[in-house]
Amino acid sequence: MAADTMTAKSAQPRLRADALRNRERIVVAAREVIVESGAHIPLDEIARRAGVGNATIYRHFTDRRELIHHVALAVMSGVADQAESALAEEADSFSALRRFVHAAADERIGALCLLLSDGLDKEHPDLIAVRDRLSAGVEALMGAAKVEGRLRTDIGVGDLMVALNQLTRPLPGSFCVDFDAFVHRHLQLFLDGLQAPARSELPGESVTLEDLQHRP
Structure with missing residues (x-):
């Protein structure tokens, strides 16, 4: 027994x-x-x-919606982890931002808009908590780079995340068989454009992650 x-x-x-x-x-x-x-x-x-x-x-x-909810949480939590690790472990602020951007691509952040547009409850407490954590982590990264004069001052967290999302989505069709190689190459070009001093003035205003949630 x-x-x-x-x-x-x-x-x-x-x-x-x-x-x-x-x-x-x-x-x-x-x-x-x-x-x-x-x-x-x-x-x-x-x-x-x-x-x-x-x-x-x-x-x-229980259903597809619950699965997608948990995938969204996993993506956002993984990206937040990357932001916090980069800030804590890199001595140089822009190196930390660069590390974060490439790591976020590897976390498949390109899925995020697809997930959040699929009828999820964006006001669910779990999603709000992880979104706030992600926003705070990226804001700290960007804030440090701005203070050091390494990052242009006219962008916000939302700007960075939209660009990341767009640049990490596979192109339509199946011709880009090694898409990840293009992702990191183009992200590096994007990062070069973020560095201060800025070479042009951006139209519109910088946005936050919360702004993105409430825009039509």
Whole structure:
């Protein structure tokens, strides 16, 4: 009896770990598929990419909307992690910003607008919390670079995130088979344009992430 109890107890953490790995694989697969093909890709394809059965997806997420909600949280949280790490670990402010921009591309931030435009509740407390954390992290990065005179002063967090989103979306069609190589090349060109002193005056006003959420 005692041996059976010990065996059951020792099995429980392993099962929980397996379930957690499956959940993470589903979220990662969904993020990749959404970036490539849009948010309405069949769940069968997400399950295939994750290496799980359809039933496993529904054990973790009640429907597509809940899955997309968690993918959005994962993308935003991962990008926020990158902003905080870059600021803490890089001695030079613009090097920190450069590291963040390339890391955000690797986090597949190109999925973000696709996710948030798919009927998600943008006022959900979890989304608000991670959006605020992301905004604060990127604002700190950009603020440090502005104080040091390395970053032009006429852009805001929203400007940076829109550009990142646009530059990390795959082009329509299947001709760019190595899209990631183009992403980092073009991001580097974009970063060169952010450095101070600015060579031109930007039209309009700088925006925040919150501004983007409330614009039609």
